[in-house]
Amino acid sequence: MKGLSFAHRLELFGDAIALRLPDNSTISYLQLAKLADQYSCTLNKVVPAHSLLALHFSSTLSAVVAYLAALRSGKALLLLAPDLADSQTLALVERLHIAALIQSSGEIQLTACQQKVRPDCALLLSTSGSSGSPKSVMLSLQNIEANARAICDYLPIESTDTAITALPLHYSYGLSVLNSHLYQGASILLTEAPLMSKEFWQQTRDFQISSLHGVPFSYQLYRQLRLERMPRPALRYLTQAGGKLNSSLTDYVQQLSSTLQKPVYLMYGQTEATARIAYLPPKLIQQYADCIGKPIPGGELLLRDPGTKNLITADFTEGELCYRGPNVMLGYASCADDLTSTGVLTELSTGDLAERLPNGLYRIVGRLSRFLKIQGKRLQLDHLEQQLSALVDPVCCTGTDDLLVVAYTEQKPHLAEQLQLYLREQLQLHPALYKVMQLPTLPTLSNGKADYQALLQLAKEGRDAG
Structure with missing residues (x-):
């Protein structure tokens, strides 16, 4: 089993609990592997080989089983928001020639389309975070595995942990929480309870949730709910990504970490790098919270002159932030023809302007193009x-x-x-x-x-x- 992705190693964790459900039922890793393989058989029977599937990915057992079944059976899968409008779904079907739509319930709907997909493409994620973008990121199984491994190298995820689906699973950040915990043999509570609901916070207590993950908007809600006053003895650490914190939220996160005496990991990433690119070690949060930190294990950050593309080596010199690593995407897919491309990307140009500090940390100072990152989108x-x-x-x-x-x-x-x-x-x-x-x-x-x-x-x- 060595060298296989986490999706192919599920059974190695045996009877350990992989998924927890709000009704207190559990799914072991061995059961999850069997469910995924059973669903794979269904996919193989009804869906043409080497074609593109799309999954309305909710935080439910049937949707997670369908996701893992696609990875285990080598089916290329586009992840969609569970409530994506029919008109947007139809537009994507026509543009990318999607052969089958999988509902959150696991129901499979065949379309009249069929399109060959490059053999190394395992997953397609929207660049917009809303799944309605005409441009999708193509990721290989190696991209997904490398990013999950890197995240487990710097986050203190333990096999005894239980995380909660506080972020949408069709979004690269939310997906990375699922992937990294399955990589480590830990548990995930699948809930669709909104972050502002009493149900969600009761579940964090009842299921002894060990980590909380959020975009800047999540931390606005944490502040509103006064998370620092909630007794959560099982909580060990927090993470933040999906956009830069403003100054008031930065102050709050620093205060939250200090009050709870829990580490907060500020992280930077892009869907084009499967999820994570850099992180700030928690011990530096009080002094360097305006920095994205250092590259994730196995990755490399560099700066290039936006005009000449020459490498910038001097500290405090502004340049375009670029990234190299095994988690860099295969490329973009805006139409069906892109799915058969053969190119491999070795360096990602992030579009962000940054500078390097003498201590090796990187700080974002602006953007090359006009885009915002709001609530992780x-x-x-x-x-x-x-x-x-x-x-x-x-x-x-x-x-x-x-x-x-x-x-x-x-x-x-x-x-x-x-x-x-x-x-x-x-x-x-x-x-x-x-x-x-x-x-x-x-x-x-x-x-x-x-x-x-x-x-x-x-x-x-x-x-x-x-």
């Missing part, structure tokens, strides 16, 4: 403007990692409600994370282009006034 603002132009034109989008700003000038009944509905349902954003503004005119620069900084300032003034 990457939003490409130019793409979003194109999408919203179907509702209103002109429209300007800007913001920060905790606030998306959408501005327009058209005076049309119910337009604001339509835009808000799109942001809530299509992008799955909480109302606290966006601001929709109708303005007399959109601010512009002297060259006639949109003045996004001025627009952001107007939004912040309005937010402060509110």
Whole structure:
């Protein structure tokens, strides 16, 4: 069994508990392997070989079994949000020629499409975090295994631990929690209880949850709920990724770590690197919380001049952050033809501007392109403007990692409600994370282009006034 991925080694953990369910039932590793193999047989019977499948991935036993069955049987699988709109699902089926849709219940729906997929592609994840992006990241089984191994090398995951699905499993961060715990022979509580519900927090107590994982928005909720006052003796550590913390949340996380006397791991990653790229050792959080830290085990960070692409070796010199490691994706798939590509990516250009400190830590200082990372979801603002132009034109989008700003000038009944509905349902954003503004005119620069900084300032003034 040596050299196989964690998905192929499940049975090695025997009767140890792999999955816990809210009704107190459990699934051992041996049972999970058998369930996955049984489902694999079904897939092999009804789905054409070497074709692409898609799974509406909820935090349920049937969905996790389908995910592991695909990995164990070598079926390429696109992960979708469980509540992805039918129109978006259909668009993806047509664009990528998906042969079968797997519902969260495990039900398989065949389509009229069929497309060969490169043999080393095991998984496709959306770059947007919402699964509605036209561009997906192609990952190999080796990518997934390497990232799970690296995470287990720096996080103190033990076989006696139980984690909880506090993040969506179709999202690379949430998926990495599942993968790393299965890699280590630990347990996962599969719950669909919302983070703000009493049920979720009762489960963290009843099931003795040993770690909590969250994006910046999660930590806003932790602060609101006063997590530091909750007695959780089983809790051993916390992790944060999915975007940079603002200054007030940074202060809170530092205080949380100090009050609970528990380590908090600040992490940086991209779906293009399967999940994780860098982490900040907890002992450095009080002094260097504005840094992404150092590369994960087996990975390498470097800086390149954005223009010349030359390597930057001097400290405190800004450059594009690049990453090398066995977890770097195979490439992107925007259409069916991309699924048969043969290229292999050796270095990932992150699009983030960073600098290296003399102690070897890296700090993000900006972005090359216009995208935000809100609640763990990457939003490409130019793409979003194109999408919203179907509702209103002109429209300007800007913001920060905790606030998306959408501005327009058209005076049309119910337009604001339509835009808000799109942001809530299509992008799955909480109302606290966006601001929709109708303005007399959109601010512009002297060259006639949109003045996004001025627009952001107007939004912040309005937010402060509110």
